[in-house]
Every structure is written in structure tokens, then in C-alpha cells.
Amino acid sequence: MLEKKHLEYREDIRDFCLKQIEPLAKTLDEEQRFLHEHIKPLTDKGLFSVFIPEEYGGKPIDTISYAIAVEECSRVCGSTGITVAAHNSLGTFPVLAFGNDEQKKRFLPRAAKGELLAFGLSEPDAGSDAGGTRTYAKKIDKGWEVNGSKCWITSATTAFATICTAKTTEDAKDRRITTLLLEKDFDGYSVGKKENKIGLRGSDTAFLHFDDVNVPDENLLGKEGEGFKQMLITLDGGRISIGAMALGLGQGALDVALKYATDRHQFGKPIIANQAIQHKLADMSMELEAARLLIYDCAARKDAKQNYTRYSAICKLYASEVGRRCAEHAIEILGSVGILTGKYTAERIWRDVKLCEIGEGTSEVQRLVIARELLKELEASK
Numbered sequence: 001m002l003e004k005k006h007l008e009y010r011e012d013i014r015d016f017c018l019k020q021i022e023p024l025a026k027t028l029d030e031e032q033r034f035l036h037e038h039i040k041p042l043t044d045k046g047l048f049s050v051f052i053p054e055e056y057g058g059k060p061i062d063t064i065s066y067a068i069a070v071e072e073c074s075r076v077c078g079s080t081g082i083t084v085a086a087h088n089s090l091g092t093f094p095v096l097a098f099g100n101d102e103q104k105k106r107f108l109p110r111a112a113k114g115e116l117l118a119f120g121l122s123e124p125d126a127g128s129d130a131g132g133t134r135t136y137a138k139k140i141d142k143g144w145e146v147n148g149s150k151c152w153i154t155s156a157t158t159a160f161a162t163i164c165t166a167k168t169t170e171d172a173k174d175r176r177i178t179t180l181l182l183e184k185d186f187d188g189y190s191v192g193k194k195e196n197k198i199g200l201r202g203s204d205t206a207f208l209h210f211d212d213v214n215v216p217d218e219n220l221l222g223k224e225g226e227g228f229k230q231m232l233i234t235l236d237g238g239r240i241s242i243g244a245m246a247l248g249l250g251q252g253a254l255d256v257a258l259k260y261a262t263d264r265h266q267f268g269k270p271i272i273a274n275q276a277i278q279h280k281l282a283d284m285s286m287e288l289e290a291a292r293l294l295i296y297d298c299a300a301r302k303d304a305k306q307n308y309t310r311y312s313a314i315c316k317l318y319a320s321e322v323g324r325r326c327a328e329h330a331i332e333i334l335g336s337v338g339i340l341t342g343k344y345t346a347e348r349i350w351r352d353v354k355l356c357e358i359g360e361g362t363s364e365v366q367r368l369v370i371a372r373e374l375l376k377e378l379e380a381s382k
């Protein structure tokens with residue numbers, strides 16, 4: 001059961017999203033352009049500073065409220081959902097969790113003002129296997145010389161800095177990675193090809209290239225070799241937001257399907273009068289509520305500082321599959337108009353939600369994480 005403050009927060013964010021985010025969602029998707037117009041309203045609403053303490057200019061909220069915010073943004077615009085999720089969970093969180101005071105002072109106030117932070121883990125040869133990172137940071141006097149490429153980076157073009165992983169040894173057997181804060185205005189840092197995606201087309205996904213980038217020692221996050229552990233902790237939190245994104249998209253699918261089923265008449269009655277349609281809507285509602293409970297439960301565990309690795313993989317895995325099923329059901333309920341681009345939102349949701357089963361670890365990887373955690377728990381209980 002949510003607290004009153006969460007119910008009120010949802011109402012407030014829902015109202016904000018309907019007024020400020022939803023009107024542009026269709027255009028951003030059609031024109032495949034970044035949501036620049038959304039940055040100021042999202043910043044003013046505190047949605048780029050959800051974890052940032054007030055001393056750094058943030059408006060911190062608890063993780064359930066954050067999940068509600070990502071859910072409601074995604075309910076009307078998946079691209080906004082992923083942009084908010086990536087900035088908070090993958091961009092600001094690692095600086096807060098692993099950064100020193102000086103790094104927090106340098107990066108967080110800018111992040112709270114709506115300057116985006118990106119997260120650079122994936123590489124052409126390091127997707128599910130992040131330990132296969134090839135980006136290389138060579139130790140030089142007072143810093144590091146970084147060479148390599150990152151791919152699929154959300155907000156790559158717009159972000160003022162990227163939390164990047166690199167190897168600090170050329171030994172192929174040494175799979176330790178290290179995290180560095182790479183700033184956009186460093187010489188040799190460049191944004192590469194922008195991806196032409198089927199979904200989330202209003203989000204900014206591109207390559208990053210590093211060509212002899214000189215990164216000062218002050219930009220090392222934590223200690224050398226701690227990157228893998230830092231990334232796993234970061235992804236635990238990120239998975240709550242991808243789950244919330246899938247939940248919001250699935251809820252958006254139910255919204256459009258329910259309305260259409262009452263408006264559309266066949267055989268002299270609204271199609272919702274047919275039990276087959278009612279059952280689909282009921283299944284969508286049931287699965288969405290179950291996903292919602294898993295996500296909020298996981299968010300509460302995170303705030304209670306419990307180990308939530310298994311729970312975040314479960315909520316992300318379940319919600320992303322539910323979101324996809326809801327999008328498919330919505331298209332089926334709409335019939336032929338369901339697959340028309342731009343007329344109803346069902347097809348956009350279907351295109352947007354697929355990423356939730358891939359990003360921040362595919363569904364196969366979530367199952368590996370869950371099984372690994374089960375074994376750990378079994379061992380610990382012996």
C-alpha cells in the first residue's frame with residue numbers, strides 16, 4: 001500500500017506529464033529528434049535531481065517516488081522516461097555513491113540544473129559481457145590517457161560528461177575495469193554516429209569516441225580497479241527505473257486499449273462487451289499491478305539499504321515482459337488501426353517498450369543474475 005505522499009506525488013506528476021510531456025511525444029517520435037523542449041520543465045519539476053542532496057542543488061525524493069515519476073513520464077512518452085532514468089540512475093547515482101566531495105561539488109550542481117550526465121559501459125565488443133571492455137586508460141603523469149569507443153550511450157550528444165569504464169592494463173586476462181569521468185570538452189572526446197532506432201526515437205543514443213583523451217587524476221571515480229563492482233551496484237538501481245519505464249509504457253497501452261474498446265463498435269455493440277476483449281484488458285491490468293508491486297517493493301528495499309540485487313533483476317525482467325505483452329494486447333484490441341503509425345499510441349509503445357527487455361542487461365542476463373543470487377543465498381544459509 002502506497003503512502004498518501006506517494007499518491008499525491010503521482011497525481012502531481014501525472015498532471016505535469018499530461019500538460020508538459022504528452023503534447024510533444026508524437027512529434028519527437030515522428031521526427032526522431034531529441035526532447036530539448038522537455039529539459040527545462042523536467043528540471044524545474046526536480047526530475048533531473050531526484051537523488052541529489054539539497055546542498056548540491058537537488059530536490060531529493062525516495063526511490064518509490066522516483067519510480068512513480070519514471071512510470072508516469074513513460075506512460076505518455078517513452079523517450080522522456082529513458083532520458084530521466086539514464087540521467088538519474090546511471091549518471092548522477094555513481095557520482096553520489098562513489099565520488100569524493102570535490103567531484104560531487106563539480107558535477108552534481110550542473111546535473112541538478114538539467115545538464116545531462118551519461119553512462120558509458122557498453123562497447124562494440126562488450127555488451128552483456130562488460131568485463132570485455134576494450135577502452136584503455138594508460139597512466140600518465142597526473143592523469144590518464146584514454147582511447148576507445150562506447151556505443152548505445154543514452155544522451156551521448158547532449159551530456160556534459162560521461163561516467164566511463166576503461167581497463168588500465170593491456171593484459172587481456174586482467175578483466176578489472178576502472179571508472180573515469182570524461183568531460184565533453186576534453187580534447188579527443190567526440191560524439192559519433194547517432195543511432196536510427198525503431199523506438200525511443202526522441203532519446204539521444206549515439207557512439208562516443210575517445211582519442212588520446214587526457215583525463216586528470218581528479219576524475220577517477222573511487223579507486224583503480226573498482227569499476228566492475230561500481231557498475232554492478234549502479235545497474236541494480238538502474239533496473240528499478242527500466243522496470244518503471246516498462247510499467248509506464250504498459251499502463252499507457254492499457255489506457256489506449258481501454259478507451260478504444262469502449263469507443264469502437266462492431267456487431268452493434270462496443271467491442272468491450274465481448275468477454276474475449278475484457279479478458280485481455282483484465283490480464284493487462286493484473287500483470288501491471290503485479291509489476292507495480294515488485295517495483296515499489298524493490299525501491300523500498302533499496303531505500304532500506306537491504307541487498308536488492310535479486311529483486312531489481314526480478315522487477316526489471318517481469319515489468320519489461322509485461323510491458324511488451326500489454327503493448328501487443330493493445331495493438332490486437334485496436335485491430336488494423338493498431339499498426340498504423342502515429343494515429344494511436346499503441347504501436348509507438350510497442351516499439352518503445354522492446355528496449356526494456358534489452359537495456360541494462362537483457363532478459364537472459366536478468367535470469368542469470370537471479371539464479372546467481374539464489375545460489376549465493378543458498379550458500380549463505382548453509
Ligand SMILES: Cc1cc2nc3c(=O)[nH]c(=O)nc-3n(C[C@H](O)[C@H](O)[C@H](O)COP(=O)(O)OP(=O)(O)OC[C@H]3O[C@@H](n4cnc5c(N)ncnc54)[C@H](O)[C@@H]3O)c2cc1C
Pocket residue numbers: 086090118119120121122126127128129151152153154155197200205355358359360361362363364365
Ligand atoms: C536505446 C538504448 C539505450 C542504451 N543506453 C545505454 C547507456 O546509456 N549506456 C550503456 O553503457 N549502454 C546502453 N545501452 C546498451 C545496452 O545496455 C546493451 O545493448 C545491452 O546490455 C545488451 O548488450 P548487446 O546489445 O551487446 O547484446 P549482446 O551482449 O551481444 O547479447 C546478444 C544476445 O545474446 C544473449 N546473451 C549474451 N550473453 C549471454 C549469456 N551469457 N547467456 C545467455 N544469453 C546471452 C543476450 O541476452 C542477447 O539476447 C543501450 C542500448 C539501447 C538499445
